[in-house]
Amino acid sequence: MNPLRAIGKAFIGFLASTGRITVFAATSVSHCVRPPFYYRLIGRQMIDIGYYSLPVVGLTTLFAGMVLALQSYTGFARFSAEGAIPSVVVLSITRELGPVLAGLMIAGRIGASMAAELGTMRVTEQIDALETLSTNPYKYLIAPRLIAGITMLPLLVFVGDIIGVFGGYVVSVYKLGFNASAYLQNTWTFLEPLDVVSGLVKAAAFGFLVSLMGCYHGYSSRGGAQGVGAATTNAVVSASILILVTNYIITEMFFAQ
């Protein structure tokens, strides 16, 4: 095949996919804000995304904070700048590592699960069955997951931030010999509300993207078990890439000089 033709075909395919995802997102969001609302399903998704993801997000941010303190110490000690470690830990965790790591972990845990569940429902005609039972699949399946993703990820990241800072505190105080009260004071002194807020805004955006990609790829899956497997992979990969891209865009919005 002519290479230019292959590139053109891939580009048109990319545009078509982007268009389909945009239409899917617009339809889904419109169903999120219009009644009826399935409160029971929203609650179930919130528990699944929020409560059951807490251990994995907590562990991730705990060790991220611990490693960050340790690495910063080995680097900063060369310049006698150990005193900057509390602020480096808290700013890195709240602005970047908390939301990004939590987003990536949720993409793996929840995005994959959503794609697999909806994909299986699609290939076993359960989504078709919903329509024949006068139930809009966007309202019943997609909207609760989107709402839960957008609301739960900021909460998870907020808790993750605290755990991550605590991880840095533990390593700094009990391993590196920092004074506990001085460490905490430095942490608070350099932390501004915008640092936390920007992380929570990122978390809400990542929650939306993870849920959207999981739902889109699951809802659109075709072709039996293989199709469901491909949908699951695509959901995690696309959500992860979008998280990294969106992270840069939001960082630009908040902190570009």
Add this chain to the structure above:
Amino acid sequence: MSDTPKIRMRGVKKRFGPKVVLDGFDLTVMPQESVVIIGGSGSGKSVSLKCVIGLITPDEGTVEIDGVDVATLSTGEREEVNSRIGMLFQNAALFDSLPVWENVAFGLIQGKKMPRKKAYDVAIEKLSQVGLGTDVAVLSPAELSGGMRKRVGLARAIAGDPDIIFFDEPTTGLDPIMGHVIDNLIVQCVREVGATALSITHDMASARRISNQVAMLYKGKNIWQGDTATIDESGNDYVDQFINGSAEGPIEMELLKP
């Protein structure tokens, strides 16, 4: 009986990429008739059914339910039409996350906003109609055999006392005895509800049991429609070959074409 057909498809065309599946398909189903569409695998039977239900939009042609072109309906109106239909899917399509009774009562709770307690009672009644006891009501669909899943699917299809019931390959994957049992249940339930039935199958024994009209779909067209009792004297070579399951005939010749 009303003169307005319950279902009418006129000149319905549907293609997927280069493959033409329906090519001017016509079908008329009168109220309280039970019509079966027969045809080979991949002939477009499921597509024709999904065009009526609204799961697939035809490229051309019209689909009317009670004389109303469903393409002109708003989402709300379409949902209202769907609330008057029931569907038994090929593999029952039960919701894995819900117990059996909630599967049966799903349309009542979500579509008709019936209180859960009342919907539970209706579900138990419908399950008993298809020969299943209250002990099954609390089971998960994963715990059911193929025959039981079909019965639950049938109970769900008739739960809302629908005007029209669709059956997609109702006996596929079942042993002959269970297939016969399901057919008898279908006939009994359709009669009790007083519904119009449209089924698709390639199981001729099943088609003869559950229908009073048969239509044959071939190459995207309805090539024959008539009383089930007269199908053996259809005079159509394609129908004769299909109902006799003969390897020789016009259909074989078409299949052998390069």
